[in-house]
Amino acid sequence: MPLQVMAYNIDEAIYIPLQDLDKYPDHVKWISLSSPAEDEINSIASLLDLHPLVIEDMMQGEELPKVNEYPKYTFIITDILEFKEDELIANKLYMVLGKDFLMTLTEDIDTIRFVQNLVVSKARNIIEQGPDFLAYTFLDRGVDKFYPVLDEIEDIVMEVEDLVIEQPDKWILNVMTDVRRDLLIVRKSAWLIREVISSLMRGSSPFITPRTVIYLRDVYDHIIQTMELVETYRDILVSSRDTYMSSVSNSLNEVMKQLTIIATIMLPLSFIASVYGMNFKFMPELEWEYGYFAVLGFMILLTAIMIAYFRKKKWI
Structure with a gap:
């Protein structure tokens, strides 16, 4: 201008x-x-x-x-x-x-x-x-x-x-x-x-x-x-x-809570699986005809009980 x-x-x-x-x-x-x-x-x-x-x-x-x-x-x-x-x-x-x-x-x-x-x-x-x-x-x-x-x-x-x-x-x-x-x-x-x-x-x-x-x-x-x-x-x-x-922070806490719940559920399952993964010669359950299904059923039952408990506590 x-x-x-x-x-x-x-x-x-x-x-x-x-x-x-x-x-x-x-x-x-x-x-x-x-x-x-x-x-x-x-x-x-x-x-x-x-x-x-x-x-x-x-x-x-x-x-x-x-x-x-x-x-x-x-x-x-x-x-x-x-x-x-x-x-x-x-x-x-x-x-x-x-x-x-x-x-x-x-x-x-x-x-x-x-x-x-x-x-x-x-x-x-x-x-x-x-x-x-x-x-x-x-x-x-x-x-x-x-x-x-x-x-x-x-x-x-x-x-x-x-x-x-x-x-x-x-x-x-x-x-x-x-x-x-x-x-x-x-x-x-x-x-x-x-x-x-x-x-x-x-x-x-x-x-x-x-x-x-x-x-x-x-x-x-x-x-x-x-x-x-x-x-x-x-x-x-x-x-x-x-x-x-x-x-x-709340979102991160929610993610951490979910991961913690998953880890908590997997911990006893991993323990059970590791027990039967040991290479001992004498493990009576291994020779049982229904041993596999019994352990698998027990793991499923344990998972269901834990999930029900977490829901009762309103953690999930």
Whole structure:
């Protein structure tokens, strides 16, 4: 998505060239970047007098959510989560908030277009406010996108909870491991974003107005709800894992019980067979006409008695 610059106020919302920023002193300027070229970042850095550390953070793209204050602007980093092809992705959102401008850098095109539509349609709560409210809109949108992620995780967690009882197969353990990893990503992002919003609410930035702080409180409440949902799903997942391990243990115990019963039945039969397999010269029973049938019948009777006893004890 190419570099876009919008200037807006209560009367209009227009796209302007980057070099014309100073020509609209009574407008809020929004500079939107996505997958920018290095020369674009350098041009904006020169125009906004960005600190080298800010440029470095944006170029590396691996910084954790945080808020840094500079004399002419506030630098904000946050995450926007989404699932892409069943993989949880944390898109970075970089914002440089000044007195009359906001610069954003993110790969989340959906969020950019969402905010653009609000500005172009002249949503009153945006065009009547300063750039800090635009920054709030991005933060609010980012937190709102946690919910579809959590909805998808919830579906998987609920399905796993049922399957560990009905069909405790090994692949379920792999699913639980993947979900646990996703929950850790969500929890980490939510915790750091909470700290970002809390810092802005406490007045760390001179570019955040008291009116916007009220809206940030609502975002803060939402991120707290998100963290509570994460903890709930983690608890369910831990319980499901315990249930799975218990089911596997019970299955193993059942197999061992069956093998033990078989071994117990075979033990006296093997003893009897081994006695008559000894090569003694004088064994009177060997000469008996019905000796074979008598021993075989006794073995069958003994087996039946043992099985009846095991059933009475409810071992089988």
